[in-house]
Amino acid sequence: MKKSANIMKNKSNPFFVTGLVSDFLKWGQSYSLWPYPFATACCGIEFMATAAADFDISRFGAERPSFSPRQADVVIVLGTVTYKMAPVLRHVYKQMADPKFVISVGACASSGGMFDTYSVLQGIDRIIPVDVYIPGCPPRPEAILDSLIMLQKKLRTQSIEERREEVREKIKIMEEKNKPVVVE
Ligand code: SF4
Numbered sequence: 001m002k003k004s005a006n007i008m009k010n011k012s013n014p015f016f017v018t019g020l021v022s023d024f025l026k027w028g029q030s031y032s033l034w035p036y037p038f039a040t041a042c043c044g045i046e047f048m049a050t051a052a053a054d055f056d057i058s059r060f061g062a063e064r065p066s067f068s069p070r071q072a073d074v075v076i077v078l079g080t081v082t083y084k085m086a087p088v089l090r091h092v093y094k095q096m097a098d099p100k101f102v103i104s105v106g107a108c109a110s111s112g113g114m115f116d117t118y119s120v121l122q123g124i125d126r127i128i129p130v131d132v133y134i135p136g137c138p139p140r141p142e143a144i145l146d147s148l149i150m151l152q153k154k155l156r157t158q159s160i161e162e163r164r165e166e167v168r169e170k171i172k173i174m175e176e177k178n179k180p181v182v183v184e
Contacts (some may be wrong), residue, residue: 023156026169029073029099030152031061036072036091036096041079043106043138050141060148069095074151076144079106081121093128099163101155102132103147107137124178129170 008018037047051057051065066072069092081089093102104124105115110133112122124130131154132147158166 008117019152021129026156030155032073033062033073033101033148033151033155034064034066035062036066036069036075036092037078038092039078040081040085041108043078043108046141047076047078047105047140047144050144055145057145057148060145060152062148069093070097073094073099074103076103076105077124078105078107080109080113080115081124082119083121086121086127089124090127099155099160101131101151102128103132103134103144103151105134105144105147107135107141110135113137118154125170126174129167129174 037044049055051063057063059076062074069075073096075089075093075096077089093100099176102124104110108115108120109124110130112120114137116122132150133140134143134147
């Protein structure tokens with residue numbers, strides 16, 4: 001068992017661990033993150049490689065892709081998101097149950113990438129709060145696994161109140177970014 005903040009090995013008996021129930025729940029949750037792969041372009045192929053035998057995402061308990069948002073814990077956005085597709089992504093995010101997380105994979109999902117055009121959303125953090133950004137075009141499967149480990153650490157150390165506060169703060173920033181520019 002990997003150690004969480006307050007989960008300790010019993011010194012007299014290594015087969016026992018002690019800790020708070022909430023920490024055990026967080027530990028269990030962190031090793032059973034069910035991803036919703038929102039793959040729209042080439043980064044999706046990297047996710048497929050991450051899930052396949054060589055990189056084996058199941059080592060981190062995230063091998064069960066959920067194509068129903070209601071059964072997913074983390075939406076992994078892989079590829080370009082157009083304005084036409086943006087409401088769909090937002091709808092998927094809204095349908096997920098709390099606590100829910102977002103990983104933005106690659107330049108396109110994080111910033112629009114090379115597609116600085118009229119039709120492409122310039123970063124998914126314009127419409128949903130992102131937890132982990134992965135740079136690259138495309139990022140390597142190791143980077144996707146690394147983001148998962150970062151998310152697991154976050155999940156184990158953050159309280160529910162801190163999580164709510166973080167999401168509230170990100171939504172505030174999002175709304176600020178989306179305000180129309182008024183030229184007088
Ligand atoms: S970041 Fe690069 S590899 Fe990923 S979807 Fe965009 S163009 Fe494709």
